[in-house]
Amino acid sequence: MRLVIAQCSVDYAGRLTAHLPMATRLIMLKSDGSVLIHSDGGSYKPLNWMTPPCTVRQIEPDAEQAEAGLTELWEVSQTKTGDRLVISIAEVLADDTYEFGVDPGLVKDGVEAHLQELLAEHIEALGEGFSLVRREYMTAIGPVDILARDDGQKSVAVEIKRRGDIDGVEQLTRYLELMNRDPLLSPVQGVFAAQEIKPQARTLAEDRGIRCVVLDYDALRGMDDPETRLF
The missing domain is CATH 2.70.180.20 (Protein Yojf; Chain: A;)
Structure with missing residues (x-):
């Protein structure tokens, strides 16, 4: 430079x-x-x-x-x-x-892989009665971040993003269409989980019957105690 x-x-x-x-x-x-x-x-x-x-x-x-x-x-x-x-x-x-050399790129705190790991450890953040089946559930078009079951033992596919936009909803929609063809999984519900979900993405997800969940990264890490909050 x-x-x-x-x-x-x-x-x-x-x-x-x-x-x-x-x-x-x-x-x-x-x-x-x-x-x-x-x-x-x-x-x-x-x-x-x-x-x-x-x-x-x-x-x-x-x-x-x-x-x-x-x-x-x-x-x-x-x-x-x-x-x-x-x-x-x-x-x-x-x-x-100055010669900078090759830049290794930005390593962010709370990248999607870490969010996936934390949510798998605290799957109850999705709701009471949820249980983890596995992380990185492979489909023919790629891995679903988390496969879980709800309190009624129905399959739930979870797509995790740092910031949820329309592309993430479309990605989860493709997974759901494919997974619902599998009689061992069907019916499969969708959960779109992110630290922040854009209004357009939320509207599209809800229109397709996909539930949106906003993830509290600090709470998942155990760094945010709700009992110590003023409001």
């Missing part, structure tokens, strides 16, 4: 046009081909950016631009769309390049 702190202005031309007046900014040139312009504020969002794949070409300022105090011009071109970002630099305050 190349990090350049410079006194610069930025002009974007594409589906719309945008202009950033001259100011001190951070220019990030990443190895994936993206270019991001940051200020010392505005949280994590760049002021302007160019997504990969793009190319960066350095242009010598003409006489008029040089007289205006510009020392460098960078033309950033988006290969697919043809969008252009022109960075006009008056002064470079710092220019450093």
Whole structure:
């Protein structure tokens, strides 16, 4: 990654046009081909950016631009769309390049596999009388997160997500259609469990007879005692 702190202005031309007046900014040139312009504020969002794949070409300022105090011009071109970002630099305050290597990716606390493990240990979170049959129940189109039985000993297929959206409901629907063809399992009910369920996903699930359950991650880990709550 190349990090350049410079006194610069930025002009974007594409589906719309945008202009950033001259100011001190951070220019990030990443190895994936993206270019991001940051200020010392505005949280994590760049002021302007160019997504990969793009190319960066350095242009010598003409006489008029040089007289205006510009020392460098960078033309950033988006290969697919043809969008252009022109960075006009008056002064470079710092220019450093770092080799990051391969990133292992973000490891989140409470990923779906961990939620599945916790819910299997505390299957009563789905309701009184529920019992675990097994985790990762394999079907012809993939594994169902949890196969359980309710208090009436009917089969229940549970799909677990961190954030439940329509795609998760569609996935569970496909599992249910397949599992309900098995006379040893049928009838199979569906439970869509997530830490957060979007309103559209809840509406679709309930329309298809699928019960929605919001998971309290801290409670499943035993870190939230309801008796100590004020409300």
